[in-house]
Amino acid sequence: MIRFLIKGLLRDSHRSRLPLIVVAFGVMLTILLTTWITGILGDSINLNAKLATGHLKVITRAYQENMDQLPVDLALTGTSGLIKSLRTDFPAVSWVERIEFGGLLDLPDENNETKSQGPFAGIAIDMFNIDSGEKERLNLKKILVDGKLPSSSGELLVSSSFAQKLGIKIRDKVTFIGSTMFGEMAINNYTVAGTIRYGISSLDKGSIIMDISDARNALDMEDACNEILGFTGTDYYDDAKATEVMTSFNKKHLENKDQFAPVMLRLRDQNDLGTLIDLMNGVVGLISFIFILAMSVVLWNAALIGGLRRYGEVGLRLAIGEEKGHIYRSLIAESLIIGIAGSFLGTAVGLSISYLVQQKGIDLSKLMESATMIMPGVFRTKITPASWYIGFIPGILATVLGTALAGIGIYRRQTASLFKELQS
Amino acid sequence: MENSEIISVRDLTKRFPMGLSEFTALRGISLEFSRGEFSGVVGPSGSGKTTLLNIIGLLDNPTDGDVIILGNPSKNLSVKEAAMIRRKHMGFIFQTYNLLPVYTVFENVEFPLLLLSMSTGERKKAVLEALAWVGLSDKEKSKPAQLSGGECQRVAIARAMVKRPEIVLADEPTANLDADNSHHILQTMEKLNKELHTTFIFATHDEKVISYLRRKITLVDGKVSHDDVLKP
């Protein structure tokens, strides 16, 4: 019977063409939309990961309580040992040390008197070690506005609008005033190597980037840092993998009740990113749902029209003794075949286009010159494992649903007048 | 078995609702059909021929009285059981051929067998045999659109006969055919009736059909006015 149905579908293009096109088109759109949304939301999640949260982050319990203040006095100590054991235990994750700190930046005049001064938030990264990948991670080359990247210790980067406000120029000497890990006054001098712009106003207002060795000197943080970030292999956040690593790490340190015992957080536990991730999944679900509805209605109508065309066939089949349920199921089987074929087609086309956009990107940076990092100028789709099957859900469900609704008419058909109906 | 009763129509009445009142299409018809009969229901238009065939074919239910098919009173049959009897024991031939246009002649004839549990090999043998009966062995791969009207009706006969049913019901099978083709298909059916002992019941007012009948039942106004044996 199935072979019989497939033959009918292949030979009767009226029967298969329209539903096939509808399914393939809908599936393609589903895939394009979901990969696009995953791409865009994924990019902003990604940006957060690189700038602040990592895919995973190790901090002290005490630091966790006061994380929004970026306290250096609650930092991890003995970090060279800690990072070594992290690298052994979780070799698939790249681990880097960072110091997040705050203070005052002071621009002195010729007489070493304060010319201007302002508060900043600083990130200290492992800049000089190529293996750390931190330069690329923060996209330093791209966000550099003026000057050059620091090439030796004692050099730092200042955000451009901050520099403007304080009247800082490239190669100016600036003084950092803050407090060390032990609560003592810290004063250190640096040279401004370059200015940067993130395109995120809160960051551009007052931030600096320096090498972690400089920060350690200034803050008296020998073998210490307040955050260790972990990045899972892929560019995109893998929640399942992050959860696995976190669970395993935290289990080991559960017994240690010390305030300064390390604790690991996932990306989703920080900055409300969990909500964003859930939103992303929710939107993908919503898109599938909308396409199921829209396609079902179209396919329902297509099936109704198909039913009219095949009125005689159904009548004949009833007359020669095929049961209504059998005919109904055979129509559903036909729609299933179309749904699967259309979904394959739509997935192939949708993924191909998505792949192109993922690789090449759509460059809109000209349109959004002011936003350098928070909204990456090049839009990219993102193909995830789910992209391979996500289209099949609306594709198959909609065809089957449409046919199931349209086919109900078969049950209302009376056999009493079949001889008459089949007369003309 | 040769002359055993296969269809028994008992005091059959059929009324159709017509607005507020009713229209009586069949009024108290009683008939017996034996295995292997080649009989026809004739009569003027509107006399109830099609209505009677519908009820014998278990496509419609009587208002009063009953039809007993192969020992099964139609009153006691569920819709599914009726479908099963049609599927296994009855063939239908219509005025229009109602072939499925996307399928080949072979596949059209094969279709009723797909509803019975038969192996591919058995089906193929039965279909080729049925096509040989109607003289269309060489058109096996053609599509209905490539056939003449007479050939289409022969395919329809092969489709009705392929499962070797006990009963074949044919409503005006020659209405769309010219004289030559009409004689051809009537000869084919007469031959099959003799060889396979299939019971044929026609509804017709075509003289050509009537000339082949061995029994002629005349309906007038929903009643049997004559029941004549034409040939032994």
Ligand SMILES: Nc1ncnc2c1ncn2[C@@H]1O[C@H](COP(=O)(O)OP(=O)(O)OP(=O)(O)O)[C@@H](O)[C@H]1O
């Ligand atoms: N479903 C129905 N509802 C109402 N009246 C019906 C219905 N079916 C048949 N009739 C009526 O019953 C009568 C008999 O109809 P039937 O079709 O059996 O006639 P017939 O002898 O086959 O005529 P013809 O030679 O024109 O085919 C007609 O008057 C017809 O109008």
Ligand SMILES: [Mg+2]
């Ligand atoms: Mg009639």
